[in-house]
Amino acid sequence: MNHWLIKSEPFAYSWDDFVKAGRSVWDGVRNYQARNNLKAMAEGDWALFYHSNEGMEVVGIAQVAKEAFPDPSTDDPRWVAVEFVPVQRLERPVTLHQIKADNRLQQIALIRQSRLSVMPIRPEEFDLILSLSQNEDA
DNA sequence: GCCAACGTTGGC
């Protein structure tokens, strides 16, 4: 199974909104690279939920509940949406600052390609970020 | 609020 990281501006859609709703259709993606990542997701895959702009931290884990289908927010057949459900909130958010400070995480797209909103993440990097959420001084 | 990165558009 693959691992991912999805970004949302908490202004527009926060982790709390997500938990309250119980599920979320991830639509409106208009970037080919992000779209291709959405298409590559399989049901059951895990994704880190990241707050961009405000917060700038990984706050929770989401799971793919429905694989790519035509984006309901447009008639344009090029775009797809994916449905997520919340799995759990991180004990402590993992900040972008922490991620940037960790030598082992320098390759992740979050740092290398800051504008990409849906990106793959290696399993060991995924696990490492989770472990950072449990380690005060990491 | 500014600016860097980068994707898209349109003129040639």
Next chain:
DNA sequence: GCCAACGTTGGC
């Protein structure tokens, strides 16, 4: 097909 102009994202 190239590239300048422009728009958007997101960190600072």
